[in-house]
């Protein structure tokens with residue numbers, strides 16, 4: 001891949017005190033595309049995302065390579081990382097209720113991204129914040145600007161978080177289950193906004209999800225994780241030709257509209273899938 005935004009080679013992560021690695025030998029590159037990371041709960045998806053932002057103070061993180069554009073993420077100081085996080089690389093989390101500060105007005109939280117990273121006045125930051133709230137389809141930005149997080153809906157909160165992240169115009173966005181707390185119509189709106197980011201701004205997007213159907217429809221490529229390692233990497237359109245029995249098992253366990261009404265297959269996990277990474 002020419003000029004990848006991100007290169008990850010043999011990333012291993014062990015939480016302090018844990019008997020085994022939570023992530024083992026994970027390698028991938030990311031261009032200006034949508035890359036999905038799928039896998040069941042505990043497979044290590046979020047741990048990979050947090051390692052990229054260097055948000056794992058209680059874990060040992062090693063890799064042959066962890067490069068983001070011109071930066072070696074393994075060797076950046078915390079002071080350098082503060083200039084990267086939220087400015088060049090951002091993360092959208094699952095539930096705005098836990099990610100927004102409950103005692104600060106929504107607009108002030110969004111504006112903070114600008115005030116922190118750019119030399120702008122408070123009034124300019126307010127104007128840009130209102131524009132960005134409108135850009136993520138919040139109908140009455142002036143009113144929402146002055147609300148507290150508990151006064152807005154989950155879907156609105158998720159769009160507020162996207163607005164916050166967009167203001168700094170990052171090159172890499174890691175979206176960790178960005179729509180799983182949302183109902184179906186709001187989910188589509190949020191996915192459309194993320195899709196527009198990749199198309200119009202040429203960012204790289206990592207979409208972490210346990211929802212195989214969502215990822216196969218939304219992403220260009222998909223990494224399938226199991227027990228801390230990547231068992232298969234596929235173009236999303238080739239998903240039906242998956243080779244690994246775990247991926248095939250996941251696909252067989254997905255209900256399909258108009259599909260057979262026979263009971264869904266139950267995934268039969270094999271111990272050797274865990275061991276393959278160690279060989």
Ligand SMILES: Nc1ncnc2c1ncn2[C@@H]1O[C@H](COP(=O)(O)OP(=O)(O)OP(=O)(O)O)[C@@H](O)[C@H]1O
Nearest residue numbers: 015018022039040041042043044045046047048210
């Ligand atoms: N802070 C932590 N300290 C110790 N172990 C952790 C910590 N966070 C995660 N783990 C362990 O690391 C492994 C991977 O967890 P991770 O949250 O990355 O999985 P995940 O695939 O994102 O799951 P989910 O879909 O439930 O978010 C799990 O075994 C989990 O118990």
